[in-house]
Each structure stands twice: as structure tokens, then as C-alpha cells.
Amino acid sequence: MRSPDPCKGDLKQRVALVRDDEIGDLAASFDRMMERLAAIYEISEAAQQAANLDDLFADVHRIVGRLLDARNFFIALYDAAEDLVTLPYFVDEEDETPPPQGPRRGLTGYVIRTGQPLLATPEVFEDLCRRGEVETIGAPSIDWLGVPLIVGSETIGALVVQTYREGVRYGEREKDILVFVSRQVAQAIARKRAEEAIRQSEEKFRHLFDNSEVGMFTTRLDGSEVLEFNKKYLTILGYTHEEVRGIPSRSMWADKSERDKMVELLKAQGYVANRECGLLNKQGEVRRCITSMRLDRDTGILEGSIQDITERRRAEEALRESKSQLQTLLESSFEGILAVDNKGNVIEANRQFAEMWYILPSLIESGNDQALLEFVLGQLVDPDAFLDKVHALYHSTAMSTDTLLFKDGRTFERHSSPLMREGAVAGRVWSFLDITERRRAEETLRQSEERYRTILQTIAEGYFEVDLKGTMTFCNDSLTAMLGYSREELIGLNNRAYMDEATAAKVFATFNRVYRTGEPTEAFDWELIRKDGTRIIVETSVSLLRDRD
Known part of the structure; x- marks a missing residue:
């Protein structure tokens, strides 16, 4: 007995049969939809819970594997700025993970380039190769299925599965599934990338903050507490992390009036920049610091930095004292001293130098060595020899001593040495000693000795x-x-x-x-x-x- 023909019989029977088929199809469609929605939900959850992109990629692989055969699965990411494709996640039965490379004319590059999904059966792949759209890269697969990962209007990569077995084939169903989940995967990757970028930025900022050579801090405008600080801040003030937490920031100011002025400026303009102040360290020593601060008027929080310049100030004071002592020595010297740089500028000249050469203070103050040379040449018996020695010694490392004879009968002993800076000649130092009386005494003694020797000989x-x-x-x-x-x-x-x-x-x-x-x-x-x-x-x-x- 044959089965009843659904096209024959009464109308009620035919309607019942049609409704049963539609209900079955609807049920199957509903199950597939729920399965896909569940996958999307899982991917969203994975994006939130995964510690990093590597964990997210592994979760995506696991989720996709429940929807279709994904034994050979990889995720490709495209960097448009570098024009580089990387495969951060790659699981394959035949190939090793390829190195980062430009989007060559492979199937992955084709999907990224076109922004369209591709189900490359052997026939489709052969047609693409014939048209020059793609070329063979890696082990040949039976079916290759890839979908673009798109965020907004930008293709950021591709999601790919492939099979090397005849018994495992992909069709439109698998293509639809991969397209469906790819949108959520792309969003999840973009979100995780953004999170990692933020985390890296925060880590970089924290590293810079903690390891800065400048003390950095946040505190309240009322000076009640220090909220945040870095290692250098602790080093400058000599406190431990725990100690600073319990100290009102206003108590660290050596001069309360300095703090009051700083607060007035902050209230008036919202910031201060490069102001010097004195802060008390743990030992009660005043540390001279350069500080800059910015006030958040809404919260009353100050963000600022301090740079310890105590040693610099001490060095500057020592230098001033040293210069003062040097100036005193120069002015008390019996020698006339002149220092000139390589550009012919007078660096230093003491009063004895001016008096010995009869030079007016205004000429010394001009700082022009050439003008000084022109002024003194007329006093010398041999001005050409004087100039020749000057020109020969500039930019030289040689030291020199010679004698200068003046038209008025005076005699100077001239000493010269290079002025060195960081191993290079930076100028010249000249010293002049009036030996006129010494020469006269020596001549008198010589004459006396000659008379003495003459007497002894006779x-x-x-x-x-x-x-x-x-x-x-x-x-x-x-x-x-x-x-x-x-x-x-x-x-x-x-x-x-x-x-x-x-x-x-x-x-x-x-x-x-x-x-x-x-x-x-x-x-x-x-x-x-x-x-x-x-x-x-x-x-x-x-x-x-x-x-x-």
C-alpha cells in the first residue's frame, strides 16, 4: 500500500502536512538562531573577561568550533599604517604560523582587500587564480572560508577556517555563521585592543610617574594630605611611603608665607610654573625646590611636581664665592692678567693690567681684544714681534714666556698659556709682570760683579x-x-x-x-x-x- 500523496486527499489533510513541515523548518531556524545568539553572547562575555587578546582569540576559536568544523582556524589582523598582516592566532594541521608580511595576493589578502566574505571551493579558487586575483600560498586546502573583520568602515583583519579533508566541506550555512559571528568578533577585538592600549598607556604613564627624575604628587589645596606621589618625591623629602600618608602637605613648607602666596596664585590663575620654594625634609633640612602646580577647581585637587635644586643652589653659591675669591686674587696680583676667548672677546682683565698698559676702563669694558692690541702696539719697541707671537699662540696648546721692551724704558715679562675647556682650546690667558726694576738691579749687580772680578784678577x-x-x-x-x-x-x-x-x-x-x-x-x-x-x-x-x- 503506497503512502498517501500529500497533493491529493482532502484540503484539511494537505494543510496539516504543510503546517508540520513549516513548523519543523521554523523550529530548526529558531534553534540555529539561538545557537548563534548564544555564540554572540559568549563572545561578548569573553571580550570582557579575557585577560588579553591571546585569551580572547582562544575563546573565539572554541566558540566557533561549536558551530562548525574549525580544526584549522586562524585570525589575521591588518595594520593599515604599516601595511602589514599578522596572524596572532593560528591553528592548522598542515602549516606553521606564517611571519608578519604585507597583504600578498593570497586568499586572506583578498578578503582584507575586498572587505567581502569568501567561500573558496576548489573551483572558486581556480577561477580566482586564473583571473590573477590570488595565488597559492601555503598548503592547498579543499575548502577555504574567510570573512572580513570590520569595525565601522575599516577592515581590521579576517576570520578564517579551512579544511584539508574531502569529508569536511563548507557551504553557505557555514559562511552565514562565520559572517554572523564575525561582527561580534571584530567588535570584541576592537574593544580588547582599546583596553590594551589604555592599559599600556596607563602602565607607561605609571612607569614614567614612578621613575621620573622629578618629584610628582597630587594633594589637596587646603594642604590636609598628600594623595599620590612617586619615588623621587619620597627621595627628595626623605620619607617612606607610609610616613607621607599621615603628614599634612602644608606642614612640609619651610616658609608658610611662601605657601600662602602659592595658594593665592593657584586660586587666581589655576596654575603656577617654575616657582622656587623651600620644603622641609624628614630631618628638618630646608630643600630648595622648583615647583609647578595645576589646580582642578572642581575637586580642589592639586597636581604638581618638585625638582630639588638644593645642590645646584649650593654649587652656584660656591661658584659665586669662588669667583669672588678669584677676583680678589686677580686684583691683588702684581701681574697684569688678561683672558681672551677664541673669538677675540675679553673674558677677564684685572686692574693691574689696565694700569700697566695705561688702558682706560671704557676700553677694557668694551671687551674687544683687537681694540686693546691696537692701543698697546705704539708703546712697544718691536710691535711686529709682539703681534706675531700673539697670532702664533692663539688656538695653540703651547705655553710661552718672553720679554717685552717698551719705548719708555720699561721691561715686561710676558707669560701665556692656553685656556682649556673640555679638552679643547677655548682661549688664551696672558700675564704681564713689570720687571723693569729687577732688570735694572740685575744690571747694577752685573756691573758690580764685573768690577769685583776685575779687582780680583789684578x-x-x-x-x-x-x-x-x-x-x-x-x-x-x-x-x-x-x-x-x-x-x-x-x-x-x-x-x-x-x-x-x-x-x-x-x-x-x-x-x-x-x-x-x-x-x-x-x-x-x-x-x-x-x-x-x-x-x-x-x-x-x-x-x-x-x-x-
Whole structure:
């Protein structure tokens, strides 16, 4: 007996059969819809709960795997700025994870490029290859199914599944499922990316805040408490984290009036910038600080920074004191001192320099070394030699000493040395000493010595000078005649060469007594041995000869 033909029979029977089929289809559609909605809900939940993108991708893979065969599954992300495709999540039976690369003419690149879903059966893939739209990349698959991940109007990547087995095929149903969930996946990725960007930004800010070389803080305008602070803030003030929490910020000001002025400015303009103030550290020491603050008028919260400049201020004060001492030394020096940089600018010139060269203060104050040179040249006997030495020494590391003769009879001793800065020549320092009187004294002494030597050379008595070791340093002609030696032979000769041991011992005792007492001896007899070996008796007196110094 054949089954009844649904197209025959009475109308009621046919309607009942049609309604049963429609109800079945509707039920199946409803189940699929609920399944997809459940997947969307899970993806949304995963986006909120996943610690990072890697966890989110794994959750998406698991959820998609319940809807279709997803043994070979990957997520591709596209960076438009770098024009680079990365595969942060890749699970495949045949291929290893590809490295980041540009969107080449593969199937993934095609989906990203077109922004359209693609079910690439072998026939579709062959047609795309023939038209030059794509090329083979990686292991060949049976079916390849990819959908774009779109946020707004921007394609941020692709969601892909593929199969390498004949028994596992994809169709429009799988395509619809992947398209359906891809929207939620794209939103979830975008949200998680934004969260990670915010987290990284916060971590970066926190790192910068905590490790800044400037003390940073937030506090209340009324000075009741410090709300937040970094490590440098604690270092500057010498407190621990726990100690700062319990201290009113207003108590840290060394001068309460300084704080009052700061508060007035903050109320008036909402900020202060680079103002110096004194803050008390834990030990009660005043630390000089540069502070900047901004007031949130709605909350009464101050955000600010402090930079400890105590050591800088001490260094500046030490430098001022050092400069003052140097200036005092310069002005009290007997030497005229001039310092000039490489550009011909006068760095320093003391009063003695101006007086020695008869230079007006206004010319010194002009700071023009060339003008100074032109002014002094007319005073010199040899101005060309003076200039040649100046030009030769600039930019040189050599030191120099020479003598300058003036038309008015004065004589200066000139010393020059390079002014070094960080290993390079930065200028030149010149010092001038008036040695006119010294030269005159030396000339007078020279003339006196010449007269003295002339007298000694003309007397009949033998005269000689020895050092403390008994070595002859001077003798007159009479002595050379007595001993039969030439002057050249006697100079540098020790006295033991022309006396015997007994006489040498007597002479040593006499010299030693004269050296210790400073008193000359009365005349006594010596026996001396001439060059030819003959002996002579001489009457000798000894006195101490002192250096001029």
C-alpha cells in the first residue's frame, strides 16, 4: 500500500502536512538562531573577561568550533599604517604560523582587500587564480572560508577556517555563521585592543610617574594630605611611603608665607610654573625646590611636581664665592692678567693690567681684544714681534714666556698659556709682570760683579772660591800661577787634588767651622802641591760666601 500523496486527499489533510513541515523548518531556524545568539553572547562575555587578546582569540576559536568544523582556524589582523598582516592566532594541521608580511595576493589578502566574505571551493579558487586575483600560498586546502573583520568602515583583519579533508566541506550555512559571528568578533577585538592600549598607556604613564627624575604628587589645596606621589618625591623629602600618608602637605613648607602666596596664585590663575620654594625634609633640612602646580577647581585637587635644586643652589653659591675669591686674587696680583676667548672677546682683565698698559676702563669694558692690541702696539719697541707671537699662540696648546721692551724704558715679562675647556682650546690667558726694576738691579749687580772680578784678577794674592764639597768654582790668575795649572784645569777640580791627606783634613775642619759659625778664620799656613809635584807653603784665610738669594 503506497503512502498517501500529500497533493491529493482532502484540503484539511494537505494543510496539516504543510503546517508540520513549516513548523519543523521554523523550529530548526529558531534553534540555529539561538545557537548563534548564544555564540554572540559568549563572545561578548569573553571580550570582557579575557585577560588579553591571546585569551580572547582562544575563546573565539572554541566558540566557533561549536558551530562548525574549525580544526584549522586562524585570525589575521591588518595594520593599515604599516601595511602589514599578522596572524596572532593560528591553528592548522598542515602549516606553521606564517611571519608578519604585507597583504600578498593570497586568499586572506583578498578578503582584507575586498572587505567581502569568501567561500573558496576548489573551483572558486581556480577561477580566482586564473583571473590573477590570488595565488597559492601555503598548503592547498579543499575548502577555504574567510570573512572580513570590520569595525565601522575599516577592515581590521579576517576570520578564517579551512579544511584539508574531502569529508569536511563548507557551504553557505557555514559562511552565514562565520559572517554572523564575525561582527561580534571584530567588535570584541576592537574593544580588547582599546583596553590594551589604555592599559599600556596607563602602565607607561605609571612607569614614567614612578621613575621620573622629578618629584610628582597630587594633594589637596587646603594642604590636609598628600594623595599620590612617586619615588623621587619620597627621595627628595626623605620619607617612606607610609610616613607621607599621615603628614599634612602644608606642614612640609619651610616658609608658610611662601605657601600662602602659592595658594593665592593657584586660586587666581589655576596654575603656577617654575616657582622656587623651600620644603622641609624628614630631618628638618630646608630643600630648595622648583615647583609647578595645576589646580582642578572642581575637586580642589592639586597636581604638581618638585625638582630639588638644593645642590645646584649650593654649587652656584660656591661658584659665586669662588669667583669672588678669584677676583680678589686677580686684583691683588702684581701681574697684569688678561683672558681672551677664541673669538677675540675679553673674558677677564684685572686692574693691574689696565694700569700697566695705561688702558682706560671704557676700553677694557668694551671687551674687544683687537681694540686693546691696537692701543698697546705704539708703546712697544718691536710691535711686529709682539703681534706675531700673539697670532702664533692663539688656538695653540703651547705655553710661552718672553720679554717685552717698551719705548719708555720699561721691561715686561710676558707669560701665556692656553685656556682649556673640555679638552679643547677655548682661549688664551696672558700675564704681564713689570720687571723693569729687577732688570735694572740685575744690571747694577752685573756691573758690580764685573768690577769685583776685575779687582780680583789684578791682585797679587791668589784668590779662589769652592763649593761645600771643596770643588773649585772660581780662581784668579795669581792662583793659577802659584799652582801651575791653567784656569780651565782648576775649575771643577777638588781641593784633594792639590794637597795631601793631612792638609785636606785640616782644610776640611777649617771649612766646617767657618760654615757652622759663619765667622772667617785668621790667616794660617797650608801646604799645597803644584802641578809639577813641588810643594809650596801659602798663608790662607777663609770666609763664608753666601748666595745672593
